[in-house]
Amino acid sequence: MSVNESSGERLPGERLSGAEKLRPHAEQAFAGELAALAAQDDRPRPARWKLSPWAVATYLLGGTLPDGTVITPKYVGSRRLVEVAVSTLATDRALLLLGVPGTAKTWVSEHLAAAVSGDSTLLVQGTAGTPEEAIRYGWNYARLLAEGPTRDALVPSPVMRAMRDGGTVRVEELTRIPADVQDSLITILSEKTLPIPELGQEVQAVRGFNLIATANDRDRGVNDLSSALRRRFNTVVLPLPGTAEAEVEIVTRRVDQIGRSLDLPPAPGGIEEIRRVVTVFRELRDGLTGDGRTKVKSPSGTLSTAEAISVVTGGLALSAHFGDGVLRAGDVAAGVLGAVVRDPATDRVVWQEYLETVVREREGWQDFYRACREVSA
Ligand SMILES: Nc1ncnc2c1ncn2[C@@H]1O[C@H](COP(=O)(O)OP(=O)(O)OP(=O)(O)O)[C@@H](O)[C@H]1O
């Protein structure tokens, strides 16, 4: 929502177009694709959906429309998985996206909300300190004191707004939210109503309402979902990319998008370095070299696709501003080191060993080896 709801005033910077924003919302960044899909989509749409489930899946996975409009893939991965996620949203069950860090849970949930409801901004960020008001509603205290509890003094949460308008709300990092606060979602998801005892009223969800939650595998055990709540969700597990080729494609695509939004010139030679970064990350993550011959130790931190994307983006900025515009080993080496060595004591040993036993011996990798040696010293 771009207008300050209570006063109707615009905040500074809100008059700028989507292109001027550092990070436009999905529905702004891909407004053209969404409009083309809506115009050519003749399949049935569930109540208040902007697109049919088929068109939502096409928006996520990419494709070419009958009039030749190209829809870029947002998610690179299994079609079935996306279809299950989209069709869940058309039922009365909520969607839980589960996976290890950097598997595009947040990314997919944003694009799903944008395609289904045209609005990805109804968002609750889950933390250990998320209060119940963030899920139910709060009060504008000045008005509460002046008027008592009235509908105008009530500040709706994103969940309440989605229920009222039949939209999609996102809850990020659901399992970080304290268990008793999580439980306030049970009535919402099973009865589709949000009681407001102070007013003797309730908000009944309008058709089209649904909820997408994300949760990190690594957080398992922090605040496990109660079984009552878990039953309200269909869980879709997002996997790490199955092959190095798939991961290279994801990184290339995202780096290209991010680079363009930062006005970085496209760097020739990029694919070679992307391949190497992805190879290094996959081998360290798997504890085994790509040819299956050499066992290597894994570092303490996560080396996900998301980290590979930021290492390459950082390298592009280096080569554009301080190099010759060609992405070279020297531009990504420092980023790789920073991503691998999180714990200076143990990870440094892991890295040195990998560098000397694997990278050093690999044909055609001498420039990469030298660049890594230089920054590791
Ligand atoms: N299969 C994929 N297809 C497209 N993009 C991907 C894929 N996997 C990862 N990415 C990219 O990785 C980046 C990080 O993804 P995101 O932040 O959504 O991860 P996450 O699963 O929410 O991680 P976390 O658990 O740390 O919150 C995004 O820019 C996303 O585009």
Ligand SMILES: [Mg+2]
């Ligand atoms: Mg996330």
